[in-house]
Amino acid sequence: MALRRFDMEAGGDTFAFKPETEEKIAFWRSKYPADKQRSAVIPMLWLAQKDNSGWLSEPAMREVADRLEMPYIRVYEVATFYTMFRLQPVGKYHIQLCGTTPCQLRGAEKLKEVCQTEIGKQMFVTDDGRLSWEEVECLGACVNAPMVQVNDDYFEDLTPDSLGMILNKLKNGVEAHPGPQVDRINSAPEGGTAILTDPQLFDGTRNQSVALPNLPTAEPEPEPTAAGKPAESAPTNTQREVPQKDNTGKTTLISKTETAERSAPAAVSGEKPESVTIAAEGHDDLKRIKGIGPKNEDALNELGIFTFRQIADWSPANVDWVEDYMSFPGRIEREDWIAQAKELATGGETEFSKRVDAGQVASSKDDED
Structure with a gap:
């Protein structure tokens, strides 16, 4: 230095x-x-x-x-x-001209000649006290080279003519507009961008939700008959009201759908749990059970499982059916869903449900892996 x-x-x-x-x-x-x-x-x-x-x-x-x-x-x-601090007087408008390689390759040498002609030697202050200049190291606007900094403002994409006009304005008290001095916005391509011009990239149409893969459907396809054809019998649905206790112990009536048994896929064993139709405000947050995240909760809802009490009442055959249907054998028993559901159905809490309620469990907010 x-x-x-x-x-x-x-x-x-x-x-x-x-x-x-x-x-x-x-x-x-x-x-x-x-x-x-x-x-x-x-x-x-x-x-x-x-x-x-x-x-x-x-x-x-x-x-x-x-x-x-x-x-x-x-x-x-x-x-x-620090060269940002100047140790001798400067003009009202002090021009810092970048002479580092990108600007030098883009014409900074010609800009120096303009400064020398219009102002004088480096750090010389014009007689009217308005202008002075010096060459500095990189000012970080290489995309818009060559450039100068006038006090706190950048003037970019300069030519000898455009710099001469800026200095003339400053010398005569006329406002000079900083920024690129060519047809571009900030550091965008000159003349406007030629890529990413499709309006659909910005109108939201490409961000519409799509169905997640491999989610179980509410109504499995009928099992083929021995002759290789689908069973022709359609399910028969009936509605009846049954009592149901919520988390506070209060008993309410819910509408329960009883469906004639439809043949389950051949790979599913056990007994399908009974499903119900229940208003949204009666749904329990099944994610409070360890092992049930948003994806599993949606799958259970598709099967007509909405409450802790339903899971608490599952039989071993029901557990086998759900595990086969959702393709995670042994998980319900391993994670003890039924014991958790029994505790939560009576208004109690588990250590895991406390963490969910406190927002400390990622699976209570994000899709499972």
């Missing part, structure tokens, strides 16, 4: 922050404990530079050191190390 010294003569003898800056100073200092206030030295120097017409005088650095109770030399070390 080149030797950097601050201008002792141009800075005068005193410096004071502007009154409106005090709130910003308090904000930065509040980020650090009382014995770590020196951690705010960089933002404090930055605020001092802004309040001192864009550069740091020696009195400004001393003011920062005094406020943070730091030795002057420690503040000088920071200010001379």
Whole structure:
């Protein structure tokens, strides 16, 4: 790094922050404990530079050191190390021209010639005090090279002509608009994008829900007869009201569907549990049973299983049928669904249901693996 010294003569003898800056100073200092206030030295120097017409005088650095109770030399070390801090006067509009490889390859050398012609040597301030410039390292806008930073604003996609027009506006007090100086939005392709133009990508039609694979259906296909043809008999449904206790012990009447037995798939053994039709507000949260996540709960609902009491009343034959039908042999017994359901059906709780109620179980919110 080149030797950097601050201008002792141009800075005068005193410096004071502007009154409106005090709130910003308090904000930065509040980020650090009382014995770590020196951690705010960089933002404090930055605020001092802004309040001192864009550069740091020696009195400004001393003011920062005094406020943070730091030795002057420690503040000088920071200010001379970081090139974001300027140590001699600059113009009202200070141009930082990126000369790093991407900008250099895209024409930064020609932009330097414009600055030299319109302003003068680096760090020279024009007689009217409006313009100065310097070459800096990468400013992080390589896609829009070549570019310059004027005070806090980026001017990108420059040519010698466009930079000359910007400098002329700044010199004459005319507003210059920052950003790309060609037909593009931010860093989008010049002239507009040529890809991802299909409106369906953005109107939501490609995000419609689709059925999950391998979910059991509510009505299994009829079992083929010995002759190889499907059974022709259709199920007969009847409705009757039966008493049902909810979690609080209150007894209500629900509509129960009794269906003439339909032949189950050949691979399913045991006895299909009795199904019911019940209003949505009477459904229990079956996910409170360990081993039942959203996908299994949907599958059980498809079979007409909506309450803890139904599961609690399953017979061994019912368990065999459900395990075969849902393709997880031994799981119901292994995870003890029936004992859990009995406890929950009487209004009790299990350790797992407590965790579900507290939102600590992922399977109570997301699909199972």
